[in-house]
């Protein structure tokens with residue numbers, strides 16, 4: 001029975017779903033990295049939040065792990081590259097906590113503008129200092145949003161309802177989306193200079209690390225109040241503390257930190273005009289229920305051999321229409337590598353006809369999976385196939401053409417290994433994968449089981465010789481498909497056989513006069 005480790009707290013509903021699916025679910029929060037390394041080998045799945053560091057050392061020890069489920073959005077605590085290399089799916093729950101995080105950002109913005117945390121603490125100390133806590137209104141002010149994604153978008157809507165103007169920097173969103181949200185898209189510097197409030201909602205990436213730092217604070221208005229509830233490291237913490245201390249900006253509110261919990265001497269914890277919360281953005285009952293349910297579903301799907309819809313490192317192979325094509329693409333990859341040499345440096349996949357109009361990325365991955373499986377001992381799957389081909393220095397190209405002469409759809413795979421090899425396949429009746437081309441010869445071969453591919457001179461008696469030689473060795477021929485260039489030229493036989501064809505039998509075949517080569521392939 002698969003075992004699931006839950007290493008950060010998640011809603012009980014998620015645990016129940018996993019248990020109902022028949023898994024052994026163990027909740028072990030607060031594990032140290034060493035402890036995690038020690039135990040991770042015993043699990044098929046792990047569910048984490050931001051509290052668990054899934055670094056390459058942990059992933060390396062995760063011998064049987066199939067999925068890392070993130071009950072939330074941010075995956076910067078997961079080494080996705082290491083997971084991908086190991087064929088481990090990384091999936092998150094991208095939507096369940098959007099509203100919670102947006103509401104928290106707005107709560108921070110308003111708390112900061114009205115000095116609520118400071119006033120609350122003062123009154124509870126027995127003071128009554130009304131005039132010390134005069135605030136500012138949000139209405140009529142410009143909010144600069146960095147990152148107009150799910151959360152940034154919800155923040156923009158709420159800011160609009162507060163009567164704020166929203167100006168946003170996000171090089172990856174469309175004008176349409178900004179228009180829908182009533183936000184004005186602007187250049188980075190423009191947003192920095194025009195904002196009276198700032199709210200940061202980008203993930204942490206190489207590009208966004210310390211996106212807001214000394215230079216930006218210097219360029220900001222000194223009344224600016226900044227909210228940071230996306231990911232620790234996007235806003236420079238010591239630069240913020242300094243900017244607040246030196247009145248370069250009026251205040252800041254942080255929910256996330258580069259190190260969590262932050263060290264005692266983190267300067268943000270010691271500034272009166274900085275308010276802080278312990279990464280509470282996603283901590284509402286509804287959000288936790290949502291993300292726990294979503295991630296339980298992803299884990300169950302993967303452990304049952306299916307597809308995680310929110311996978312971040314695997315192509316979406318859930319499309320039912322694509323299923324028979326996936327099988328075909330994988331077979332073509334497996335075939336082409338076995339008829340050529342394994343030192344291929346380029347795989348070219350061409351999609352023609354109706355299939356060219358579909359999202360073919362998973363098919364190209366399937367070709368690579370099929371290509372790698374016969375030549376590698378390591379397990380290959382849809383997650384790690386692209387990195388494994390890349391690691392082998394094999395370039396993969398994809399092309400599409402609108403029409404095919406003879407088929408509704410045709411997938412052609414070509415490889416270069418010194419020689420050039422080419423195979424192509426189609427679906428007959430839209431469901432039956434069939435190989436229709438091998439190295440330039442037109443054939444009609446079902447792509448299953450054991451096959452023998454014989455190149456021979458096109459002359460009388462060849463088929464009989466091959467048939468009787470295989471018969472002598474007790475190898476039954478289940479089907480046979482011929483193709484030839486021209487009468488008397490070279491021909492090809494694709495024989496579906498019931499057993500593996502050993503090397504000595506193949507050698508005997510190539511000793512027959514008129515037989516050029518005999519390759520055994522396992523499909």
Ligand SMILES: NC(=O)C1=CN([C@@H]2O[C@H](COP(=O)(O)OP(=O)(O)OC[C@H]3O[C@@H](n4cnc5c(N)ncnc54)[C@H](O)[C@@H]3O)[C@@H](O)[C@H]2O)C=CC1
Nearest residue numbers: 074101147148149150151170172202203229230231281282
């Ligand atoms: N404080 C908390 O508890 C929570 C924090 N988060 C964090 O909030 C962040 C945003 O989450 P979502 O909105 O769900 O993600 P999202 O992917 O929907 O939005 C991120 C946006 O940032 C934009 N972006 C990426 N690189 C950028 C760059 N260099 N400059 C400007 N914009 C850039 C993207 O185009 C995208 O529109 C994530 O880091 C997530 O981990 C999410 C949930 C709760």
Ligand SMILES: O=C(O)C(=O)COP(=O)(O)O
Nearest residue numbers: 049050051072073074282
């Ligand atoms: O979903 C996210 O990205 C969050 O930051 C929420 O983090 P958490 O699940 O509360 O550790």
